[in-house]
Amino acid sequence: MTMPEIDPVPLSDLTTLRTGAAPARMFEARTRDELIETLRDLWAEGEPVLVIGGGSNLFVGDEPFDGAVVRIRTTGIERMPSPRDGYARLRVEAGHDWDALVEHAVAQGLAGIEAMSGIPGTVGAAPVQNVGAYGQEIVQTLVEVDLIDESTGEVSTVPASGLELGFRTSVLKHHYGSVPERSAVILSVTLELAEVGHAARPIQGQQLRSALGLAEGEAVTVAWIRDHVLATRRSKGMVLDDADPDTCSAGSFFQNAIVSASFARTLPDDCPRWPVSPDMDPVLVIPLASFDGYVPAPQGKPSDVKVSAAWLIEHSGLRKGFKLPRSRASLSSKHALALTNRGSATAAEVAELARFIQGRVQAEFGLILQPEPVLVGVDL
Template structure:
């Protein structure tokens, strides 16, 4: 990944640059123009100026959730590189953490753990920037950003105003929000409510509880929870490593599918016919009248093993986790999309379940 030096005014114009240098997939063609904005004010100025010229604008954070076309982006890319954070007491052992959108997410989580603040530790090791977390309602190991979010400051590109939206105004759901899939707003900073006491959030995720050696619902010291989460993520190739192609990905490429209860009997019958009637199927509550299935489990049972299609190709499923589609070092974006289409079609044919991509697709589609 590439970081840019910031000029005295906090705004750097690099002209046309390959976007593969700024995505965790290391894929994507050139941007017509690339601006790095070192403050929220610079982000606002750059976006407003490009909007005023009628140019397409792509707002770029950590590049961990982007699939950019081989043709690149014929417009202005504004990299949010703003830095800074502050902590304010809310009383009763609670604090408000305000963070600029350009801060590296895992670095922020690490600092909260070092300060003995609980809440974000289960979201350790997730690549990307702070500003992207409420857009995607990022979640892992039983915790979602929406559970900790107070509000976001954003640029409303329709009105041109700077606005603050509370958590209840963001329409947060499973890996989504009202901000996802729209270009009408740019997140400038985010506020979280955390606990000041050195203990984690209650451990809800079975796998994490097992690694920590505690019952679900118990709390542990925040540093122990972070270490356990990082251990689990590294075992799945989900912690960035320049030398490991298994981490050249966007993390989970597909979201876990939500199946309505009225359709569950048919889906269950197809699963039983494929894998046998006595095989337990991972299934989780997903709100009234719906269940969430494991995308990774479905992918593997549809015939796509870890490492598929094997050594030597430009792309493959991670050798550690079937949900990660990886660039093996010489891929094109179209190679990755072809593999994604193959996996999606295979799961659809086997189980009648449609998988949906988690990353933002720029100039391309499935």
């Protein structure tokens, strides 16, 4: 099998933030076998490789990527039985559009991902940063992934627990300023969803009820939830629309900040904050030779606190729609966390705006916001 090489196109055409030049080489894998062989061959050559799904969580620099870009275009959904009564499993190829999967699940009367309607990108990218919205995260339904490791070229099935999924992170996530704990590419994802059918039922999650204006015990269908989540996201410019420049973004550009409880107390009282659940079951190891029958009580410590990055930005004086003079990059007019490309903005312009926002928030509140997208060939 020959590698599926194509003529390179600018990465600005393949990313939702619309920045990036054409790379040296580009490949387009439409089957799992093509993807596996292409990655193995490129890794064996020692060439830098950038893997792209939907391009919705990438911020790419203006200089051409000096290596090979591999576009994952694999698609397909396979329904399988679940060992649990009332559940079904869906095995989905990595290149499948995420929202198309949600639409399919809702049409089949399967619940568990409907609140994540409208999230751009591909299924294979979803576990990498544990995507979530309105109280649902993929960690709640993920069973396992098939992946290929860069170091060995081996394909393996990894249970969800092996990915160490946390808030917008996993062992596969390339965080700004660091490398992933495990360098691998997801080939397929298996989810376990509840077979709820198309009847209305009460919604358990308080966060989802609040977002949709539902009273406790109020019953709605999974299709109703999908429709209303899509409407809510559109109102914030978070559903891709070529006619709306507010959607030319990488979604939330900065992560909500995780700070200590003591630091959180230094912030204004009206800054939205949520406790981060502490480890309630720490492992205590007592050498048997020194064990005297006494087990000390667990030492509790204050939980960390998640604070709203959007609130910090707006209350540092940067309102929705803010832009620097002569720049084609701006904050979204609908959502203070989204940096948008208002028309052929360079990566340098977007980065300049991001650094300005970081500086204002640091000067006002004493913390540095961290970017959420993966940065390729660009620094803040």
